[in-house]
Amino acid sequence: MKTTATVPHPLPAPLVDAIAERFRILGEPMRIRLLDALRDAPATVQELERATEASQQNVSKHLGVLLRSGLVSRSKEGNFSRYAIADEGVFELCEQVCGGLRRHLDELDAVLSGGGSR
Amino acid sequence: MKTTATVPHPLPAPLVDAIAERFRILGEPMRIRLLDALRDAPATVQELERATEASQQNVSKHLGVLLRSGLVSRSKEGNFSRYAIADEGVFELCEQVCGGLRRHLDELDAVLSGGGSR
DNA sequence: CGATAGCACAACTACATCGTTGTTTGCTAC
DNA sequence: GTAGCAAACAACGATGTAGTTGTGCTATCG
Numbered sequence: 001m002k003t004t005a006t007v008p009h010p011l012p013a014p015l016v017d018a019i020a021e022r023f024r025i026l027g028e029p030m031r032i033r034l035l036d037a038l039r040d041a042p043a044t045v046q047e048l049e050r051a052t053e054a055s056q057q058n059v060s061k062h063l064g065v066l067l068r069s070g071l072v073s074r075s076k077e078g079n080f081s082r083y084a085i086a087d088e089g090v091f092e093l094c095e096q097v098c099g100g101l102r103r104h105l106d107e108l109d110a111v112l113s114g115g116g117s118r
Numbered sequence: 119m120k121t122t123a124t125v126p127h128p129l130p131a132p133l134v135d136a137i138a139e140r141f142r143i144l145g146e147p148m149r150i151r152l153l154d155a156l157r158d159a160p161a162t163v164q165e166l167e168r169a170t171e172a173s174q175q176n177v178s179k180h181l182g183v184l185l186r187s188g189l190v191s192r193s194k195e196g197n198f199s200r201y202a203i204a205d206e207g208v209f210e211l212c213e214q215v216c217g218g219l220r221r222h223l224d225e226l227d228a229v230l231s232g233g234g235s236r
Numbered sequence: 237c238g239a240t241a242g243c244a245c246a247a248c249t250a251c252a253t254c255g256t257t258g259t260t261t262g263c264t265a266c
Numbered sequence: 267g268t269a270g271c272a273a274a275c276a277a278c279g280a281t282g283t284a285g286t287t288g289t290g291c292t293a294t295c296g
Binding site: 006007009010011015016017018019020021022023024025026027028029031032033036039040069070071086087089090092093094095096097098099100101103104107108 | 124125127128129133134135136137138139140141142143144145146147149150151154157158187188189204205207208210211212213214215216217218219221222225226
Binding site for chain 1: 292294
């Protein structure tokens with residue numbers, strides 16, 4: 001049993017849109033920062049405000065996006081809202097992206113140092 | 119030797135931006151379709167035009183973005199440009215995203231069928 | 237019960253980018 | 267050298283969204 005579900009090849013249009021939407025949600029620095037801040041432990045909006053140095057409204061807005069996409073979960077505790085990572089897979093995604101970035105940079109580096117136009 | 123490079127924890131700002139940018143590049147349905155069309159074999163712009171049913175200019179534009187980000191490579195053959203996947207890791211990314219989408223949908227499904235507010 | 241704190245929602249402005257239209261460049265063929 | 271095709275480039279209008287400002291709602295406290 002494979003963990004990767006092996007997507008169909010000619011990707012059906014709805015799946016293409018769904019995949020792109022999720023990537024787009026992750027394509028915002030502020031949201032990446034929020035997820036990174038939640039990596040160690042769940043946190044309240046206030047704590048995330050301090051961690052990201054953003055306004056309460058902005059933090060709340062992005063958390064709403066992450067919540068609706070199922071990447072984080074929310075639990076209300078009295079007067080506070082505590083958010084937590086709901087899908088640990090995002091960190092794997094980030095690490096894979098970092099790997100890709102490294103490959104790209106190494107490639108550029110090789111071109112600059114080795115394969116000059118002579 | 120781990121394949122995942124284990125990114126630093128408080129993600130430094132430039133890395134956050136780089137990660138977000140790559141996600142943002144993948145967050146466009148047209149680009150996902152182009153990558154999917156290139157999955158089997160390299161292709162010319164014309165072939166990709168037909169595969170995605172988009173205009174030549176639009177295809178060329180998105181290919182330019184993918185090229186600059188290092189996700190595809192270009193080789194000129196006479197009058198044609200042949201593009202190919204440069205980083206096979208993107209397909210792993212897509213599969214992981216699909217896994218996350220499935221988890222989210224299952225979760226919603228469980229809420230709807232089982233855990234009503236009772 | 238009135239006041240305050242934590243959070244979410246709505247309206248708005250600024251900016252980025254998608255897709256189109258028009259044009260230019262580079263190559264091949266006659 | 268002239269004609270024609272493939273691909274890239276440039277400018278433009280339309281659309282989407284990030285971040286701010288302003289406000290409403292719920293729970294806690296005195």
